[in-house]
Amino acid sequence: MVDSFVFRYMKEEDIDQILEVEHASFATPWSREAFYNEIYNNKFAVYIVLEEDDKIIGYCGTWIVIDEAHVTNVAILPAYRGRKLGEALLRKMMTIAKEMGARSMTLEVRVTNHVAQSLYRKLGFQNGGIRKNYYSDNQEDALVMWVNI
DSSP: OGGGOEEEEOOGGGHHHHHHHHHHHOSSOOOHHHHHHHHHTOTTEEEEEEEETTEEEEEEEEEEETTEEEEEEEEEOGGGTTSSHHHHHHHHHHHHHHHTTOOEEEEEEETTOHHHHHHHHHTTOEEEEEETTOOTTTOOOEEEEEEEO
């Protein structure tokens, strides 16, 4: 099923489509400037997109610092969810991070986002702790998860 989709590195021209995914996925979406800065000013940032017929349907961002990768965002357009595309996207990012020297990967996820937590556990992530009041929109706690890659 994933065969008709293309993974590639994010470019500045992708930001408009990335913002569509971002706004459809998160209560407090990142701004255009945030993505621009990730592309041009953050030497640790690696972002990939998932495309179908030249339309970006998902993306994943990671900061790779020495041997640790920190997932900043992973999102799929709502119409494409439930098709294992988020899993494919995160698996691809895990491979890229490993190729770039990362030996572990971490992320934060809302404590109430059981669908995402289930995906992360499927990929080997384990609970690492709680960040209290992590999310600015409602002060929800974040579950920190880790995996060795």
